[in-house]
Amino acid sequence: MKNVQIKLLLSTLFITVVGCSKEQSEESYVEKTADAGVKLQYNIDIWPMLDIPVKQDVVLEKKIKDILSTMTLEQKVAQMIQPEIRDITVEDMRTYGFGSYLNGGGAFPNNDKHATPSDWIKLAEDMYQASIDDSIDGNSIPTIWGTDAVHGHNNVIGATLFPHNIGLGAANNPELIEKIAAITATEVMVTGIDWVFAPTVAVVRDDRWGRTYEGYSEDPEIVREYSSAIVKGLQGHPDKDFLGDSRVISTVKHFLGDGGTEGGDDQGNNIASEQELFDIHGQGYVGGLTAGAQSVMASFNSWHGEKNHGNKYLLTTVLKDKMGFDGFVVGDWNGHGQIPGCTNDNCSQTINAGLDIFMVPTDAWKPLYENTISQVKAGEIPQARIDDAVSRILRVKLRAGIFDKPSPANRAVSGKVELIGAQEHRDVARQAVRESLVLLKNKGNILPLNPNANILVAGDGADNIGKQSGGWSITWQGTGNENSDFPGGSSIYAGFENVVSTAGGNIELAVDGNFKTKPDVAIVVFGEEPYAEGTGDIDNLDYQRGNKADLALLQKLKAQGVPVVSVFISGRPMWVNAELNASDAFVATWLPGSEGEGVSEVLFSNPDGSVNYDFKGKLSFSWPKSAVQTVVNRNDENYDPLLPYGFGLKYGDDNVLTDDLNEIVTKGEIKQELILFQQAVKAPWEINLSSGEHTEQVTSSIVELPAIKLKTMDKDIQEDARTITFTGEGKGSVSLRSNFVEDFRSYAERSAAITFELRKEQISSARVMLEMHCEKDCLGKVDISEYIGSMPINSWQKLSVDLNCFIQNGANMARINQSFVMSSEDEVTLSFANIKLEINKADRAVINCQ
Structure with missing residues (x-):
């Protein structure tokens, strides 16, 4: 199929850009062998x-x-x-x-x-x-x-x-x-x-x-x-x-x-x-x-x-x-x-x-x-x-x-x-935040909100400057940051709190939505976790695929009779039909950076009810109608997005979106593999190092603890692998850890194995364990020492371990919170890359327990 596509595209290679000479010399065309052996003819006159x-x-x-x-x-x-x-x-x-x-x-x-x-x-x-x-x-x-x-x-x-x-x-x-x-x-x-x-x-x-x-x-x-x-x-x-x-x-x-x-x-x-x-x-x-x-x-x-x-x-x-x-x-x-x-x-x-x-x-x-x-x-x-x-x-x-x-x-x-983060610079950034917001839904003109109201603010993005800033924010992937890493900045919630408190209203922050006093309205701030190049690639646009925690929060508030304003943080348009249905208003806030206060200046009116700042932002990316509508661009032949390029409501505009958008995920989107680490750790996982009783999240390229050291390395592309050195000074471990339990039962039921690439840096007879941990101190261990001992030095090898091996040794696949743990008390240096769960691999795994 790929060859056919290329041949069809090649037929357009001789079209000349408007303004170029119609008389093109033969020297304009240069043959070049492209992929699939097709002769690609260049046209420099373009x-x-x-x-x-x-x-x-x-x-x-x-x-x-x-x-x-x-x-x-x-x-x-x-x-x-x-x-x-x-x-x-x-x-x-x-x-x-x-x-x-x-x-x-x-x-x-x-x-x-x-x-x-x-x-x-x-x-x-x-x-x-x-x-x-x-x-x-x-x-x-x-x-x-x-x-x-x-x-x-x-x-x-x-x-x-x-x-x-x-x-x-x-x-x-x-x-x-x-x-x-x-x-x-x-x-x-x-x-x-x-x-x-x-x-x-x-x-x-x-x-x-x-x-x-x-x-x-x-x-x-x-x-x-x-x-x-x-x-x-x-x-x-x-x-x-x-x-x-x-x-x-x-x-x-x-x-x-x-x-x-x-x-x-x-x-x-x-x-x-x-x-x-x-x-x-x-x-x-x-x-x-x-x-x-x-x-x-x-x-x-x-x-x-x-x-x-x-x-x-x-x-x-x-x-x-x-x-x-x-x-x-x-x-x-x-x-x-x-x-x-x-x-x-x-x-x-x-x-x-x-x-x-x-x-x-x-x-x-x-x-x-x-x-x-x-x-x-x-x-x-x-x-x-x-x-x-x-x-x-x-x-x-x-x-x-x-x-x-x-x-x-x-x-x-x-x-x-004094010029770093100067107030006049932050003022410009706040203007940029205001002008970038796009209002997708405003049922009943619920926005702008009166700051004199009783406001609930929920969602894990509300008071999180790192999340609202996204990738390329202090750290490469934008992960491992706290609000204190952004001195002078403001979270989205901080802006809300300032506006409401100044106006004499009441505001409560409850990330989980469990309010003390029933609010007049809830603002729920949620969205994608930070990521950067490579790590951010996904296979469809379904938001929180397989783990609709934010949707559950919206629906819980709606069921309690609380009007909901959704503030969506994302690095791309996503399929959020269910979340749109559960929202009275929905604002695409993208990744606003360190000046979250700018969001409040648009969402809230002045105390007298007049508009403070109206919405100016218009979609520069078409909004998808389905999770698999990943290629939808203005001027496409069959252009049919949910919301078109250039869409964006202003205050007083008629609402367009209903509450009954299609919520059925397009069939055929069965995930054949679950990537845990590929170039970088995938959300919701974080890399942690443990030395004895001390555990530390990895937030930089080099971390050293007494029993274990970690540094990034290049295997195929930039920093796509990690090198860990167990020092022998007590038990050390490296783990992919999540604050939430993950359900891996479907992978176990479909004969999955955990697979990863491993390299041994020197001869060693160290005892190394591979583990999966679940909540309440349950875990499953598999001894991989024999395999590591047989590996050649400085050569990448693929190791696969049947999930049944962890289950038989005590892991509860319904409640996994550490998906990959490698530990040792001996001296050895290993590098790892490309950690995945792959279905239908158990019976062919290097270590299997069928």
Whole structure:
């Protein structure tokens, strides 16, 4: 079927974009073998020659050539290597003189989540000074620091966190977006950082994608305009304040088509025609590049089976040659290692394709550096390609004034910590929250609420800044945070409480809905748990599939005669027909960030009953009619959503949704496997470490207890595995733990096994137990020592264990609260990845008890 789809799509590849010449030369068409062996014929005339406002300057270009002429091959390759702060030291920077470095999501100076702005500045200053120290490498070119500031300076405690992109798309206000970007640039510059990996300009076509909330819209119209606005906000306008003292280098990402992969599969395959690739997925680059963006990040995804990190046609022929981009192309997290024939530490193909900077976290940076030098010397990588890449890096650094600006600790706004989370910044964020809210239902005009009323606030999202902020909030996945991790921020409930108390009304917070005094109305705040790339991928849009706890809460309140206003937190539109039916009003609040107070300013009227702020938000993503309507986009041939693109009620509008929406889940959605850990732990599970009687939730990439240590590692992609070291200092364990019991009986009844990949790091005869725990101290243990003892060293092996083995040893599958526990009292280091329950695997399990 896939081959047929590709052949049909290929028939559209010769359509020319409006405005291109009708007379196209034969050179416009280049045959390329795509996936499934189909000959893909490129048409370069589809792509425009952009009028990029930042022109090459003769004086600057001479400086580039002069600097380049003094550099050794080793110095040039070092400019192309971007390691991560957890994997290099200041001395490494002094020795090699890397052109740049980054902090990934959840990486902090000194591995301290609560690092202060001063800690960030010190690291920036130390790295800068080491980079210009030529005593070892002979190189004095300043380094630059890149960071994922995707909705504010989101890695730094106390920073202003704006709504995620999906909410900003609903606001559809480019002027506001430019303000947000400018504020973000300022807060980033306070910490001495030069470069931001934003904006994301993905046009999301399948809402199952775990990065849906990083897209502004399913339609390229908003994306193109926003891309321009954000680049101008981050970098300044090309004709004024361009890359000035409070501006940063921006990165338009991810090139190209990441929002259009089959099945919404993160890092998957996009099979759009070339015309669609430009018309839909290329528009953000038109907007961003014509605003002067200086960096583009290559995407993890493939286009017709070819990984973009190695696609010379896209990176060089289209982006650089035709569109005229003269900045640099940076890779994504070890994305080069995914190219066939490449590894994280060896990949000439991506440089030859047009990548200028390897993003190479982990300790692969050193062999990659050495291998690249060897490949240039052997002629595998042309010297001209290296010179081009380094010229681009130098061009951006010179344009940004990196050679002339003071060191990071001495720049204009560096150290002005009062700008981190400044009130005027939070005011703009609160405006963004107000304008992003979309009113889907307002039966009987129950909204706005009078603050003089008796209000109940329920739901686990009400007083939870971490949940309302979503992924990329302090930690990479946005998990493991408490309200105290967002000083200066406000939860949604805090905003309600302030409004109601000021007006003289009564308000009660009861997460479970068990009120003391019957309220006039209940506001229930609920929704998705935080997640980021990969982890957020789902297979359909049914909210709380198999565990309708929030629906039960809504229905309980309705049964008690309490009107219900639902405030739904989510990173995508979801199938919530039952929840809509149980609500008198329903507000899509998306992921509003740290300023939850903005929600109250819209939901509540003034004390005299007049409207305070009306709803402005309109759906920039169509709302699904069924759980399996995952691909529903404006201008589709058979467009039939529950609520269309652009929908959004204002106060006084007629209500549209009834209380009898179809609640039947489409048949055929039987889950063949339950993923517990894949790249990251899946909700509702959390990773915990135990050492003796002490248990600690894992909220960072490195955790050390006396009996056990854990760190993230890269197996296939970024941080998709965990390495655990049992020290032998007492009993240690790693577990996937939930605050709620889970019913695994259906999996046991369908002959399921728990499967996972395991690697042994050294020879060991340690005794290792695999366990499942249930409430009230019940558990089932299985000894996996013999299997581990027989494993080869440093080789990934798949282990499967029949669920019956745990049942026979005491586990109650109806009440599981720790789905995977590995424990030992001996010394051994193991790595694990991809933990699942898989049906019909028990009789073929490595360890079975049939």
